[in-house]
Amino acid sequence: SQQGEEDPQALSIQEGENATMNCSYKTSINNLQWYRQNSGRGLVHLILIRSNEREKHSGRLRVTLDTSKKSSSLLITASRAADTASYFCATVSDNRDDKIIFGKGTRLHILP
């Protein structure tokens, strides 16, 4: 079944550094989305990239998509302590627009 798989599972970096998280998936997609989850809270949508897009920016976030490799990356530049959270990619199939499948997530910890 279609599923996003993020790596690394956990990442600790110093405040101010850039954080890169990767996501791989298995089948054709309509779009790929990234979400953030603070501990014990609901998920919050960060950014969506469509299958015909290769790169997208939003503030300190940069997302890339390589459909030939079935992979995406999320880059957070100039990380802050408040960026500490889990980050999930989610894929939307190109033939089912109502099923959104999440990966296992990357736990990001920003060290002060």
Next chain:
Amino acid sequence: EPEVTQTPSHQVTQMGQEVILRCVPISNHLYFYWYRQILGQKVEFLVSFYNNEISEKSEIFDDQFSVERPDGSNFTLKIRSTKLEDSAMYFCASKASGSSGELFFGEGSRLTVL
């Protein structure tokens, strides 16, 4: 800002009991979802609901689970006879449109089955 609200925030129940988790999606949204997350693990898709019927469900969503949208505002998840392994956070989400839409999540309902 519109938000998805879920109740209860935490429910403790005995194994075998029925549980109903309630959600109020954002009012003009058309697609509704339930996800579950066992502590610290992945967010698992349970079911999607559109046009007053289930549009997709996962293998987890067996005969013990059901969803309803009884009154045009609430969206409920019922577990008929809870098992220990049903203990998890259950998240409701909604989105306005089809494939291009982002999901808006509630804060979740923590279910503890004893």
